Amino acid sequence: MIPVNEPVLDGNEKKYVLDCLDTNWISSQGKYIKQLEDEFAKFLGVNHAVATTSGTSALHLAVASLNLKKGDEVIMPSFTMIAPALAVAYTGAKPVFVDAEPKSWTIDVSKIEEKITKKTKAILPVHIYGHPCYMDPIMKIAKENDLFVIEDAAEAHGATYKGKIAGSFGNVTAFSFYANKIITTGEGGIVVTDDEKIANRVRWLKDFCFDKERRYFHQEIGFKYPMTNIQAAIGLAQLEKIGKVIENKRRMAKSYNEKLQGINGIITPYEDKDVMNVYWMYGILIENNFHALRDAVKSELFKMGVDTRFFFTGMHRQPPFAVKEKFPVTDYLGNCGIYLPSSSNLTEENISYICECIKKIEKKFSRKP
Ligand SMILES: *Cc1c(COP(=O)(O)O)cnc(C)c1O
Numbered sequence: 001m002i003p004v005n006e007p008v009l010d011g012n013e014k015k016y017v018l019d020c021l022d023t024n025w026i027s028s029q030g031k032y033i034k035q036l037e038d039e040f041a042k043f044l045g046v047n048h049a050v051a052t053t054s055g056t057s058a059l060h061l062a063v064a065s066l067n068l069k070k071g072d073e074v075i076m077p078s079f080t081m082i083a084p085a086l087a088v089a090y091t092g093a094k095p096v097f098v099d100a101e102p103k104s105w106t107i108d109v110s111k112i113e114e115k116i117t118k119k120t121k122a123i124l125p126v127h128i129y130g131h132p133c134y135m136d137p138i139m140k141i142a143k144e145n146d147l148f149v150i151e152d153a154a155e156a157h158g159a160t161y162k163g164k165i166a167g168s169f170g171n172v173t174a175f176s177f178y179a180n181k182i183i184t185t186g187e188g189g190i191v192v193t194d195d196e197k198i199a200n201r202v203r204w205l206k207d208f209c210f211d212k213e214r215r216y217f218h219q220e221i222g223f224k225y226p227m228t229n230i231q232a233a234i235g236l237a238q239l240e241k242i243g244k245v246i247e248n249k250r251r252m253a254k255s256y257n258e259k260l261q262g263i264n265g266i267i268t269p270y271e272d273k274d275v276m277n278v279y280w281m282y283g284i285l286i287e288n289n290f291h292a293l294r295d296a297v298k299s300e301l302f303k304m305g306v307d308t309r310f311f312f313t314g315m316h317r318q319p320p321f322a323v324k325e326k327f328p329v330t331d332y333l334g335n336c337g338i339y340l341p342s343s344s345n346l347t348e349e350n351i352s353y354i355c356e357c358i359k360k361i362e363k364k365f366s367r368k369p
Pocket of ligand 1: 176187
């Protein structure tokens, strides 16, 4: 079976993990945490990075660090994985959704301003499948309306918009290091910011809000979101190779694009002229004029040893966030989108095989009346 996205642990991961075990540093104390935080901040060109348990907890800390409270509103895309909506909800604030832009699948910036109310406190753009959001207009709207910007860069480590790296635009950004992300710590995440006050607050909230003078005294409801030294050891080894991973992802996308070109009813992913897409997932849209329906494509590919996943279902269709408003682009993506195997170690033979399978499926179904 060719998996959808598997971690590749072919660098110093084992060496660094064994070092943790040999030296007995296995908790959230230990040198690899600081090294990962320092190196990741350097990679992004930002001042501060704080490692956490997951991308979701990184988002929660990011939102909580801005002191959002019940009734505040955060504008975010309807087409996203659910974690950023949950993070906003955890603080008591309310996610307010904006439909996707049909080409890049990121938040439609032309529809943000109509959602701003007196309660709006922040915009939370999500860089989708490796394609960064249109950050210039987003930062402009935020500035004009005095809003925070919280980036969700969980799917876009190393992607750029107008030459600037995703995660370095907003007040605060969350990344995920889940096993299938661009780089991984197994489970894990990191908050980054240029703002020292936000960084300090994130560190404080992350570890029970311990009082600096009086130990075991707590002024606020804190969290416990520690990354372990062992996870950070894996992350550091992963970060050493991130350039290679991104190169591989881009090579994969180029190869898929070439081989799927000209097939009726298949839309390959977009890369705006202003961005570098890191293709976390190589997703395609299967439109009505393709001979087989998306469900059939998935099950046929599975029979041929190729695993796939459907795109996200819109937030407006999730029971905790359901709203009556229509999000046609999000629904269209949710109904037509499927991602093909996208691991950074995918070979040229794998890609050729997968594209041949897709062509076979098209032929098989085109013969049916
Ligand atoms: C994966 C992901 C997250 C959550 O990360 P976890 O580490 O799984 O908690 C958040 N946002 C987006 C867009 C993601 O893809």
